[in-house]
Amino acid sequence: MLGDQLSASISSLQNADRKNDRVLMVEVEQEATYVRHHKKKIAFLFSAMRHFADELRGAGWTVDYVKLNDPENAGSFTGEVERAIKRLRPNRLIVTEPGEWRVRAAMDACQDAFGVLVDIVEDDRFICSHKEFQTWADGRKQLRMEYFYREMRRKTGLLMEGDQPAGGKWNFDAENRKAANADLVFPSPFRVEPDTITEDVLALVAERFAGHFGDLNPFWFGVTRAHAEEALDRFLEYALPNFGDFQDAMLEDEKFLFHSVLSLYINAGLLDPLTVCQRAEEAFRKGDVPLNAAEGFIRQIIGWREFVRGIYWLKMPDYVDENFFGDTRPLPEFYWTGDTDMACLRAAVTQTKEEAYAHHIQRLMVTGNFALLAGVDPKAVHEWYLAVYADAYEWVELPNTLGMSQFADGGVLGSKPYAASGNYIHKMSNHCKTCRFDVKQKTGDDACPFNPLYWDFLERNRDKLQGNPRMAQMYRTWDRMSEDKQQQYRDSATRILTALDKGDR
Numbered sequence: 001m002l003g004d005q006l007s008a009s010i011s012s013l014q015n016a017d018r019k020n021d022r023v024l025m026v027e028v029e030q031e032a033t034y035v036r037h038h039k040k041k042i043a044f045l046f047s048a049m050r051h052f053a054d055e056l057r058g059a060g061w062t063v064d065y066v067k068l069n070d071p072e073n074a075g076s077f078t079g080e081v082e083r084a085i086k087r088l089r090p091n092r093l094i095v096t097e098p099g100e101w102r103v104r105a106a107m108d109a110c111q112d113a114f115g116v117l118v119d120i121v122e123d124d125r126f127i128c129s130h131k132e133f134q135t136w137a138d139g140r141k142q143l144r145m146e147y148f149y150r151e152m153r154r155k156t157g158l159l160m161e162g163d164q165p166a167g168g169k170w171n172f173d174a175e176n177r178k179a180a181n182a183d184l185v186f187p188s189p190f191r192v193e194p195d196t197i198t199e200d201v202l203a204l205v206a207e208r209f210a211g212h213f214g215d216l217n218p219f220w221f222g223v224t225r226a227h228a229e230e231a232l233d234r235f236l237e238y239a240l241p242n243f244g245d246f247q248d249a250m251l252e253d254e255k256f257l258f259h260s261v262l263s264l265y266i267n268a269g270l271l272d273p274l275t276v277c278q279r280a281e282e283a284f285r286k287g288d289v290p291l292n293a294a295e296g297f298i299r300q301i302i303g304w305r306e307f308v309r310g311i312y313w314l315k316m317p318d319y320v321d322e323n324f325f326g327d328t329r330p331l332p333e334f335y336w337t338g339d340t341d342m343a344c345l346r347a348a349v350t351q352t353k354e355e356a357y358a359h360h361i362q363r364l365m366v367t368g369n370f371a372l373l374a375g376v377d378p379k380a381v382h383e384w385y386l387a388v389y390a391d392a393y394e395w396v397e398l399p400n401t402l403g404m405s406q407f408a409d410g411g412v413l414g415s416k417p418y419a420a421s422g423n424y425i426h427k428m429s430n431h432c433k434t435c436r437f438d439v440k441q442k443t444g445d446d447a448c449p450f451n452p453l454y455w456d457f458l459e460r461n462r463d464k465l466q467g468n469p470r471m472a473q474m475y476r477t478w479d480r481m482s483e484d485k486q487q488q489y490r491d492s493a494t495r496i497l498t499a500l501d502k503g504d505r
């Protein structure tokens, strides 16, 4: 049972028998360090695993739980499987398919390496199986989330009136782009005081992973299914009604706005994604939340979440090496410190460090957008996102980063790069008010760096992008500028990129 499979109804358990079988759960160094995960993420997972092991024992399972500081701990999944085989002499292993390619390959290899049958069973927590996604993708020139999402709506019956979408439209995104202002009242996410199990884990993580990114305390994540359900109840009641309207907004001192902060629970198995969506639909049907909110939220889960997973398994293992623009710049140091004069980036990185959380628009339009415009190596960007967020597992993080955010797959996942100048951030946030840079200035030392970098990115990658019909308007605008103006943009961009390379903030 892997750390992101913490569901009592998981397929591996459905295929097992509590009288004769043993559940094996292991805390291993390799999983915490193959990228150096945020301290809060490691603590969340170890504590959730320990609580889950206790729940299984309470339900009559025998659990072999290997703690990280067990002197015999082999340090890796493969090493621990080998030890368990020697200890228990099983005639087969049953595992729900791991979420990540790397771990799936390791589990596959166990069969030959240890001469024991390895039964990898489908992960039925997802709505769309690999086979179904492949069938949907076969023969399509382009894979687009919107069409896939409609299939998932039909399949689940969520927000459907017969064979038509509720409200007559599949997607209410156009209504979901209001800028927030600080006068709104934002509910804070559900928080839990650490119990003794969590306290033990916090001490372990503080000792063993002191050099990892991120603040360990205050630690407030839920670590059981009951906690996750309380977090869901709270979200449905207090945040979902406004989720749609302000989905794309950002505010300087508001880390969560009306976002659910449920991804860490869903991805670890503490919440079932379909049930979460059914609860959101129920709130809409009862008249407690508007349709644009329920639809927007459900789309993220049965649309985007399932879609990115489909792309991951369709395109791996080569996907991780894609680099459409051939970018090579190292990730700026301020992604680890937050020490930058750009207010939006500072806020996104600082809260990432504090909470192992940033919401979607911060990930996409601030940290992601900047890395894209600055030409950062997409693999370095990927490894950063995988390390720093409590909800990050490669199957969901990689397509979001490499595909959606960095366009490094050349348009497999999205139809155009999510590249934007400072104007987007200005429209959707209040960061520019406190920024040392001026978003209204287009070039020069005080200009918002997103402005010149945006045009430089377009011009630098003209051969790759100008044939894209969705980019045509931007190239027309650029081509209409005087040569002088264009040169000013490019000179400003060069100065910024040179400063970045020198480690400037």
Ligand code: FAD
Pocket (backbone or CB within 6 Å): 258, 259, 260, 261, 262, 263, 264, 266, 267, 297, 300, 301, 304, 305, 306, 308, 358, 359, 360, 361, 363, 364, 368, 385, 386, 389, 391, 392, 393, 396, 397, 398, 400, 401, 404, 405
């Ligand atoms: P909400 O805004 O409340 O959304 C509700 C739920 O929808 C989320 O809990 C999540 O389960 C799902 N969801 C929303 N957007 C996406 C999406 N694009 N892909 C998959 N699920 C989605 N999400 C992860 O779960 N893990 C990651 O490692 C991850 N990495 C990302 C990296 C980048 C560069 C980008 C742009 C996005 C990434 N996302 C990732 C998607 C999204 O940003 C997070 O799911 C979301 O911010 C989690 O916060 P929340 O629970 O408050 O989400």
Ligand code: DLZ
Pocket (backbone or CB within 6 Å): 001, 002, 003, 004, 005, 026, 027, 028, 029, 031, 032, 033, 037, 041, 042, 045, 098, 099, 100, 103, 393, 394
């Ligand atoms: C992320 C993670 C970490 C940090 N540690 C463990 C661990 O010690 N034991 C475990 O079973 N799982 C851990 N995980 C989650 C795994 O990395 C995850 O299950 C795989 O990447 C498959 O998605």
